[in-house]
Structure formats: C-alpha cells, structure tokens
Amino acid sequence: RLPRRLLFPALAVAGALLVGWLLNSRNGVLRRPAPSAPPAEVPEAAPRPAGAAGPGRRPDGGGERVAAPTAALPLLRILALEDQDGSAVPGAEVFLLAAAAVAEFGPDRPLEDLAEAEGAAARTDREGVARFPAPEDPSLALARSGDLFAVAALPQPPPAEFRLRLRPAPTLLVRVEEADGAPAAGVPLGLRPDGADLWAAAAVTGADGLARFPHAAALLPEGVGSKVVVGPRLLLAERIEAEADLQAPPAEPLVLRLPATGRVRVQVRDEGAPFPAGLQRIELAEVDPQPGRPAPILQAAPDADGGARFERVGLGRLLVAEAVFAGGARVPSAPFPGPVAAGEQVEVLLPADRSVVLLAGRVLRPGAGGPLAETTVRIRLEAPSLSGSLPIAEGPARTDAGGRFLWRAEAGGPADRLVVLLPDESGGAELRAEAALPTPLPSGRLDLGDLRLAAPPxxxxxxxxxxxxxxxxxxxxxxxxxxxxxxxxxxxxxxxxxxxxxxxxxxxxxxxxxxxxxxxxxxxxxxxxxxxxxxxxxxxxxxxxxxxRRAAAMAGRLLLDPGIPPDALAVTARPDRGGRPRTAAMADDGSFSWRGLEPGGWTVRVEVPGFADDLLAEIPGLLLEGGRTCRDPRLQEIDLRGRLRRLALTVTDEDGAAVPGTVVREDRPTDGTGPAPFWTAAGRSLRLLTPRWPLDLRVEAPGRRTVRLPGVDHDLAVVLRPGLQVVLEISPPPRAGPGEELWVELLRPDAGPGAIPVRAGIAGDGRAEVRLPEPGAWRLELVRIERSGRARVRGSWSNRRPRIVVEDRPGIQVFPVGLD
CATH class of the missing domain: 2.60.40.1120 (Carboxypeptidase-like, regulatory domain)
Structure with a gap:
C-alpha cells in the first residue's frame, strides 16, 4: 500500500501554484472567446458580487447579512484599455471572480469557464467602463474582447477605479488522433510554459478531436518567453507533446497522436449500501513515474454504482487508485498492474470500509419539529485549537426519508466534534447541530443519535x-x-x-x-x-x-518623460505625528492618490525604489481634513522630466536563451549606507529605472561568470558564460548523520556581512563540484544542515576555513581540502 502523502500532494501544490501564478500575472487563462457585443450602455453587474456564493456554493462566514441592497455597496469601476494605444474597449466582457474559487476548483478548470459560472459579469460601455459592487474578498478581474484578453488581481481594499490593459492573445488549436488516426474525443489536454513542471491551462477535445486554448498567450507572466508545450493529461507510457511559439501561433492545429491504450475500471464497494456514503471522487495515479515526464493524477466523479472508468490508460504501467470521501477519508488500493494490451480493461475492487469511520445520525428540525427528510445539509468536522476549534473537513450529505445521514471520515483523526449546518429558510442565521466525537476516531460505524438543529446564540x-x-x-x-x-x-x-x-x-x-x-x-x-x-x-x-470617523484623501500628479512608467516610482506619504508610511495608488497618466488617511499633517516623498539617497521630491506640511481630498498645488505638477533614465539590458547565455536567476546590481562597496540597488530578470530583457547615470553595474547568475559593466548610460546586451569549474576533494570524506545534508560554502575573503555564498553539496566520496563567478581567492566553510520536520538548522561541522585561489582559465581546477 503506497502512502497517499507520497502520491497525491501534487493536487494541492498545483492549485496553490496556479493561484499564485494568476494573482501575480498580468495575463491569464483561456476559454474560447465569445463574440464581442456591439457598444451599448453598460448594464449594472450581475446581482451576485464576486466573493458571494455561486451556483451550488455556500455563503461565506457565520454572520448575518442584514438588508443591505446591492446599491448600498461601494461601486468599483473597471476600465478596459488596449495595451498598445491606451484606447477604451467598448463592449468587452468583464468578470469579477473570487480568488478562493480558483483555489477550490484547481487548475483543471479553464479560468474563463470558472469566471462565467462563479463570478459576476458585466459589459463595458462606450467609454470602456464596467461597474460592479466592490468585492469584500480577494478577487481577480478578467476582461475579453475577441482576441484581446487581460486578467489581474484587484488590490485590497479595491480602489474606486481599476484599469485592465487588454493584450492580443489568439487561440491555439490542437488536434488529437487515436493510434489509428481517428479523431480522439474527450481527451484532457494541458498547456504549460516551456521549462515549467505543472500544467497551467486545461482543455478537452471535442467530437472532431479538436481542442482550443483561447487567449493562450495571456497565460504567461511577463518575461518568461512565449514558448509553450501542449500534451495530453493522461497516464501514458511515453511523452506525447508538441511545442508552439505564441508570438507567432501556427495557423493550422498542432497534431498529437496517442499510442495504444487500455482502460481501468475502479469499483468502490460498501457492504450494506447501494452507494458508498460520502464518496466524492476516485483518483488514479502512476506508482513510480519516470523522472522528467509529467505524470498527472486522474480524477473522476463516481457513477450511480460508486465506480468510475478511466479511458486511455498507458500500457504496462504500475498504478494505484484511491477513493476520496467528503469527510476527508482516503482509501487507497494496493499497487496493481494496468492494461498491457490495446483495448484491455482492468477491474479494481476497492473496499470502502478500510481505515475509515462511518458517522451516522438523524437530523431533527428546530424546536419540537420532526426529522429533516430528503434535505442536503453540510457536515463539518472540527478539531480543538488555540483559538477554539479548527474545521478540518467539510462537505455535503443528504438525509433520507427518516432524516438520517451517513458520512465517512478518516479513522484516527483529531476531530472531536461533528457539526451539521443548514441555511435558515427565513434568511436568518445558519441553523446548526453538534455532536461530540471520541478522539482519536475509531474505525467502523459510529452512531451519533439525534441532532436537533437550532439557531446559534x-x-x-x-x-x-x-x-x-x-x-x-x-x-x-x-x-x-x-x-x-x-x-x-x-x-x-x-x-x-x-x-x-x-x-x-x-x-x-x-x-x-x-x-x-x-x-x-x-x-x-x-x-x-x-x-x-x-x-x-x-x-x-x-x-x-x-x-x-471620516478618513481623508490626497491626490496629485507626476510629470514624466515619455516611456517612463509611473508605477516604477515610489510615492509615499508619511504622517508628521509618526506611523507607517502609505504608498500611493498610481495611474498610467502619472496621477496618484491615497484614501483612508488620518486627518492631520503629512509629508509626501517621491523616489525610485533602491535609490533612497537620490530623493526626487519631498513636499512637507500637507494638512488633511476628514471627509475631504487634499489637492495641494504642490502635488498637482511634480515635474520629474529629464531627471530619470530607463536603461534596457538583454541578458542571455551563449545560445541566446534566458538565464534563470539573473540579478543585476549596482557595483559599489557596501559601506554601511545600505544595500546596493538590484534588479531581477524574469526573462532575457531587463529594464532599469535610475535617477542618476552613468551606473556601474554587475550582472550575476548561478553557475555563470559575473560581468561587470562600468559607466552604463545606454542600452546593452550581455552574454553570461559558464562559471569557472572547480572540484573540491575533501579528505577524509565527511559522513552525514541521519537527516543531515553536508555542504560547502565559498565566499570571497573580503565579503561583508550578508554576502550570499556559492554553495555545493558534498557527495559520499567527499567530492563537491561548483562553478564560480570570478577567479581569485575564495574562503571555504564546511557546514551541515539538519532537517527537523520542516525546519532546517544550519551549523558548522568543521572549524577549518581553508582558502583556495582559482585561476582565470578554462578546464576543471581540482583542489584537495584536508580536514585533519
């Protein structure tokens, strides 16, 4: 039996990475674009604001919403603009989608499908504006118009106006064929940036074997390149993928041909019940996937018999199935061989009563009411915590004609209480009933008796x-x-x-x-x-x-040269009485503003991040009044024209590809005046904004030679070559204890506090291989890193700090290091 913690954590990781990617990306994912409607007066947003309950979803929180009409909520204006010329986009479809919905549904559901089903929708008017009630929870804003698309995370709290810049993002077409050349219908596909490990967009082929990734270019964050890989999300014996460049997507569909496959039928059996109570889904995965090959975890909803059939399973694979229940219980199968011949179907029986507890009870109506029959309630398991109780599992359950329910949970879990929840039909507080649970939960059936619903106090x-x-x-x-x-x-x-x-x-x-x-x-x-x-x-x-109390506001405007992005500057306000500074919200035309400020005296500062000593402007003595916006004349035209310069660096390797981990620093000694400004390259191109020039720069990347650039005052192209190859032979070879890793760290002798060392792991024979960025003297420190749960404790295991002198020449340089 394979522990589920080794097989199925990729589901949670994929969902978390997708949310993080979408929230930090300027672009998004992709369903087929609907035709744009002609310009029209914009209707108000759908009655359901983003973050509220969608179809089949429970409202958030335990508070009661008291007669608050939509009109009473603050309004959010979303302005849709074309990225190239900044013109308004009338008739564009705009959606607000709660970020929690993306986390719940994960990467297998296209983002636009999710926005249509779970979000609020509106169209932009002739001025490119769509209006929504301001969402209370973190949300994404999406806009589409033909091949134009944009997605971005709303700031918290949402501003009165938010701008989306739509970029061209044409549709990528993929055709999938069976091994005999026939169209393959119903094949799940994934799209990922070249070099990424996880699928970031999903699509399914139709009856003609064709799948569409609309707005595919909008998937990629800025700076990671335009090359993508498309492949089937199946358990296949070989890699079936196709590459495309989204800067020039092919006019004809990419073609993928599947190898011969078989089927797997997983049947979950529950003795004494026609359908396993609480069964949510069935998963199928490969036990030992090949390194470097995507190995998805397939999921299927159970049919009426409590089973699921997985089509197109690769031949000769060792597989494992797992039944997932609403109460958090997971019942894995033993590893089993998959099909070995084309068209073969493998049957797997999975008993549902292994290592689980079956919770049973009868739900009664409030007061002296009878059983709550034929009703869907929500079941929640709670465990004790420092703040009271912590929900650890939650899901729906259906009562029968006698008000009874069955619900599965994982045996041995920490839950000490079961809660039944039901919204009040009269619109009042949510009704609930509770039952104490023994801890740890024993396996088998546990009857909780009658649970009477009541409104919480x-x-x-x-x-x-x-x-x-x-x-x-x-x-x-x-x-x-x-x-x-x-x-x-x-x-x-x-x-x-x-x-x-x-x-x-x-x-x-x-x-x-x-x-x-x-x-x-x-x-x-x-x-x-x-x-x-x-x-x-x-x-x-x-x-x-x-x-x-009424808050104060403040607004102004920067005058900048063409090509200088206002959001690259830091405009901060500091209260004269002390307190944390507040950063202004910036617009594309250079205007900036604050809301929610304390009345009193404030000072505004304008600077480039990283250049604290090169202050661009300081406006003191600004007096703010509650309920009013301060528009001091000194704030309205802060003239920075001619005082900033934007430099562009293109950093590649010898083959012209982007170098991961590239960092550009100002090349100056750290003399205690603060760290030197630095910039991180997300791709090949890097743009620097500086209030002074020329600059002495240093370009670094792991495993690459450092390049020093004195007196930079114009755009440059930089090629980073491999670092100097060094092999350390440590004798006697050190031995790592249980749960330990052995490393060697190399630093320049004159490195100050906070310098980042070059690190390399030490092999069992005492060898450590590393590429150094520069020749000269290097100081060695031998360290061990102890793993304690998730913590890593760093500590020296040798007091010796030998030095080596690396020459500036090609080839491998070997240095013996003695510990005696």
Missing part, C-alpha cells in the same frame, strides 16, 4: 454610524479576539466567521456558536472612506454603537 447586535450620527450602509463589521503572545503582551486577531454587513440604517447582527468564554472581544470596521473604528462588547450584547 446571538453574539452581538448594534449600529454602524459616522461621528455625526448618520448610518453607514454596506459596511463590513468584523469581530476580533484578543490572544496572548509568547513572552508577554497580546494582539487582536479577526475571526472571519463572525462578520456582518450593515443595512441601510447601519444595523448589523452577528450570530456565533461557542462565543462564551472567549474574552475579550471587540468589533472593528474600516471602510475606504472611514478610519478604523473599534468597540468592545460582551457576548450577547445588543445596542452596541460602532462610530467611525
């Missing part, structure tokens, strides 16, 4: 007001808990399950279970036009007044 009720007494509608009110910090003191932490949105009269009501004893508690509110307001309360208290 009132936590707090009150009104959200301005200082003058006017109500604040549509404000999100959170509850924070005070907890102790190690070593003394404490801090406030928000409980995101305890929140509500104020109604037109400013009223809010929050219900919560098990609030008693969690003290102290306080309410907190901070909106885009208001400063943070807090109010302490006792559980069950009503009539709490939460009063917020």
């Amino acid at each position: 009132l936590l707090v009720a009150g009104r959200l007001l301005e200082e003058g007494g006017d109500p604040i509608a549509g404000g999100v009110v959170l509850v924070e808990e005070r907890f102790d910090l190690p070593g003394g003191g404490g801090a406030w932490r928000p409980n995101l399950d305890w929140r509500a949105t104020s109604g037109e009269d400013g009223g809010f009501v929050i219900h919560a279970a098990e609030a008693a004893g969690r003290l102290p508690l306080r309410l907190v509110f901070q909106g885009p036009a208001h400063l943070e307001a807090t109010a302490p309360f006792q559980p069950g208290q009503t009539g709490v007044l939460l009063q917020a």
Whole structure:
C-alpha cells in the first residue's frame, strides 16, 4: 500500500501554484472567446458580487447579512484599455471572480469557464467602463474582447477605479488522433510554459478531436518567453507533446497522436449500501513515474454504482487508485498492474470500509419539529485549537426519508466534534447541530443519535454610524479576539466567521456558536472612506454603537518623460505625528492618490525604489481634513522630466536563451549606507529605472561568470558564460548523520556581512563540484544542515576555513581540502 502523502500532494501544490501564478500575472487563462457585443450602455453587474456564493456554493462566514441592497455597496469601476494605444474597449466582457474559487476548483478548470459560472459579469460601455459592487474578498478581474484578453488581481481594499490593459492573445488549436488516426474525443489536454513542471491551462477535445486554448498567450507572466508545450493529461507510457511559439501561433492545429491504450475500471464497494456514503471522487495515479515526464493524477466523479472508468490508460504501467470521501477519508488500493494490451480493461475492487469511520445520525428540525427528510445539509468536522476549534473537513450529505445521514471520515483523526449546518429558510442565521466525537476516531460505524438543529446564540447586535450620527450602509463589521503572545503582551486577531454587513440604517447582527468564554472581544470596521473604528462588547450584547470617523484623501500628479512608467516610482506619504508610511495608488497618466488617511499633517516623498539617497521630491506640511481630498498645488505638477533614465539590458547565455536567476546590481562597496540597488530578470530583457547615470553595474547568475559593466548610460546586451569549474576533494570524506545534508560554502575573503555564498553539496566520496563567478581567492566553510520536520538548522561541522585561489582559465581546477 503506497502512502497517499507520497502520491497525491501534487493536487494541492498545483492549485496553490496556479493561484499564485494568476494573482501575480498580468495575463491569464483561456476559454474560447465569445463574440464581442456591439457598444451599448453598460448594464449594472450581475446581482451576485464576486466573493458571494455561486451556483451550488455556500455563503461565506457565520454572520448575518442584514438588508443591505446591492446599491448600498461601494461601486468599483473597471476600465478596459488596449495595451498598445491606451484606447477604451467598448463592449468587452468583464468578470469579477473570487480568488478562493480558483483555489477550490484547481487548475483543471479553464479560468474563463470558472469566471462565467462563479463570478459576476458585466459589459463595458462606450467609454470602456464596467461597474460592479466592490468585492469584500480577494478577487481577480478578467476582461475579453475577441482576441484581446487581460486578467489581474484587484488590490485590497479595491480602489474606486481599476484599469485592465487588454493584450492580443489568439487561440491555439490542437488536434488529437487515436493510434489509428481517428479523431480522439474527450481527451484532457494541458498547456504549460516551456521549462515549467505543472500544467497551467486545461482543455478537452471535442467530437472532431479538436481542442482550443483561447487567449493562450495571456497565460504567461511577463518575461518568461512565449514558448509553450501542449500534451495530453493522461497516464501514458511515453511523452506525447508538441511545442508552439505564441508570438507567432501556427495557423493550422498542432497534431498529437496517442499510442495504444487500455482502460481501468475502479469499483468502490460498501457492504450494506447501494452507494458508498460520502464518496466524492476516485483518483488514479502512476506508482513510480519516470523522472522528467509529467505524470498527472486522474480524477473522476463516481457513477450511480460508486465506480468510475478511466479511458486511455498507458500500457504496462504500475498504478494505484484511491477513493476520496467528503469527510476527508482516503482509501487507497494496493499497487496493481494496468492494461498491457490495446483495448484491455482492468477491474479494481476497492473496499470502502478500510481505515475509515462511518458517522451516522438523524437530523431533527428546530424546536419540537420532526426529522429533516430528503434535505442536503453540510457536515463539518472540527478539531480543538488555540483559538477554539479548527474545521478540518467539510462537505455535503443528504438525509433520507427518516432524516438520517451517513458520512465517512478518516479513522484516527483529531476531530472531536461533528457539526451539521443548514441555511435558515427565513434568511436568518445558519441553523446548526453538534455532536461530540471520541478522539482519536475509531474505525467502523459510529452512531451519533439525534441532532436537533437550532439557531446559534446571538453574539452581538448594534449600529454602524459616522461621528455625526448618520448610518453607514454596506459596511463590513468584523469581530476580533484578543490572544496572548509568547513572552508577554497580546494582539487582536479577526475571526472571519463572525462578520456582518450593515443595512441601510447601519444595523448589523452577528450570530456565533461557542462565543462564551472567549474574552475579550471587540468589533472593528474600516471602510475606504472611514478610519478604523473599534468597540468592545460582551457576548450577547445588543445596542452596541460602532462610530467611525471620516478618513481623508490626497491626490496629485507626476510629470514624466515619455516611456517612463509611473508605477516604477515610489510615492509615499508619511504622517508628521509618526506611523507607517502609505504608498500611493498610481495611474498610467502619472496621477496618484491615497484614501483612508488620518486627518492631520503629512509629508509626501517621491523616489525610485533602491535609490533612497537620490530623493526626487519631498513636499512637507500637507494638512488633511476628514471627509475631504487634499489637492495641494504642490502635488498637482511634480515635474520629474529629464531627471530619470530607463536603461534596457538583454541578458542571455551563449545560445541566446534566458538565464534563470539573473540579478543585476549596482557595483559599489557596501559601506554601511545600505544595500546596493538590484534588479531581477524574469526573462532575457531587463529594464532599469535610475535617477542618476552613468551606473556601474554587475550582472550575476548561478553557475555563470559575473560581468561587470562600468559607466552604463545606454542600452546593452550581455552574454553570461559558464562559471569557472572547480572540484573540491575533501579528505577524509565527511559522513552525514541521519537527516543531515553536508555542504560547502565559498565566499570571497573580503565579503561583508550578508554576502550570499556559492554553495555545493558534498557527495559520499567527499567530492563537491561548483562553478564560480570570478577567479581569485575564495574562503571555504564546511557546514551541515539538519532537517527537523520542516525546519532546517544550519551549523558548522568543521572549524577549518581553508582558502583556495582559482585561476582565470578554462578546464576543471581540482583542489584537495584536508580536514585533519
């Protein structure tokens, strides 16, 4: 039996990497573009704002939303612009999609499909503007119009206006054929940038064997190149892939021909039940995939018999199947051989009662009501934690005619409580019922008896007001808990399950279970036009007044030379009374602004990040008033024309390819005045913005020779060649203990504190191979790194720090290093 922690963690990793990629990318993923509608007056966004519940999804949080109409929420204007000339794009489709939805559904679902199903939608008007209620949760904004596409993460909190720049992103076509040349329908395909390990976009072939990756170029973050690899997401015995350059996508479809394959049928058997209770999906994976070959984990929804059939499975593979249940339970099979002949079907029986606990109970209606029959409820398992309880598994369950449910969980888990949740049909707080669980959970069947639903107790009720007494509608009110910090003191932490949105009269009501004893508690509110307001309360208290002061705002504009990007500058405001600086929101025309500032005196500074000593502008003595925007004349035309220069460097290897890990630094001694500015190259091209020139630069990359560039004041092309090859022969060969790694670190003798060493692992025979960036003297330090769980503890295992002198010549230079 193969432990699931070795087989299935790629699912969570793929979802997490996709979310991180999408949130940091200026572009996105890709479904077939719908035809653009003619310019029209824009309708208001769909009633469901981003971050709210979509079809079949549960609303977030445990607070009660009190009569807050959509019109009361702050409006977000999304302006769709063409990237080349900045002109408005009328009639474009715009979507707002909660980032949590991307994390939930993972990389197997095209982003545009997800936005259509789970997001809010609108079209831009003649001025290229689409309007939405401002989302409360982190969200993505997408826009498409024909072959133009853009996706970006909204800042938090969302600004009043957000600009999306649409770039050309044509459709990439792929045709898949069976081994005999017939069209292959229903084949899942993946697209990834050349050199990446994980698929980043998904598509499925139609009846004609054709699959479309619309807006494929928009998938790639800026600077990683335009080459992609497309292949089937199947368990095949050989790699079947095709390459394409999205800068010039082929007019004809790429063609992939599948090898001979077989089928695998996995049947999950539950004794005494026609369908395994709580079965969510069945997974199939390869036990020992070949290195360097993508080996996906296939997933299938169970059919009515509790089984699934996987088509097109490669021949001669060693496989493992796993049943995944709503309660978090996973039941793996023993490794088994897959099909060995074309068209062969392998049958696998998977008992559902192995290493799981079957939780059973009857759900009763509130009060003296009878059983809750034929209803879908949500089951949650909770485990104790420092802050009360921590949900560890959650999923749906269906009660039968007698109100009974069955739900599977993993035996031996830490859960100590089962919670049944049901939204109140009258719009009130969510109904819930609880049952205690033995810990650890025993395997087998566990009957919990009757669980009667009831509304959770009132936590707090009150009104959200301005200082003058006017109500604040549509404000999100959170509850924070005070907890102790190690070593003394404490801090406030928000409980995101305890929140509500104020109604037109400013009223809010929050219900919560098990609030008693969690003290102290306080309410907190901070909106885009208001400063943070807090109010302490006792559980069950009503009539709490939460009063917020009007925040101040400030706006100005930079005058820049053409080609200087405003967002490359740092415009910060610092309160005169002390406190953290605030960075301005920048627009493409050089205008900048702040919201939510404390009234009082402020100072504005303009600088290039990394050049703190080269201040471009400082405007002191700005007086801000609550509820007003300061437009001091000194802020309106900060003239920086002629004071900045943009330099472009193209950094490649000898073959003209990008060099991973390239860093460009200002070549100056670190004399205690602060670190030298540096820039990281995401691809071959790197643009530097500097307030002074010429610059002395140093270009570095792992395993490459360092290139020094004195007096740079114009664009340059740099070629990084392989570093000087050095072999260290350490004798006697050191021995690593259990859970240890042995390394050698090399530093220049004059390296100051914080210098980054060149590292190399030490093999069992005592040899360490490394490529050094420069000739000359190098100091060696031998270290061991001990692994303790996820922690890595670094410590020296030899007091000797020998030196070597590396010559500037080709070939391998060998240095013996003695430890005696």
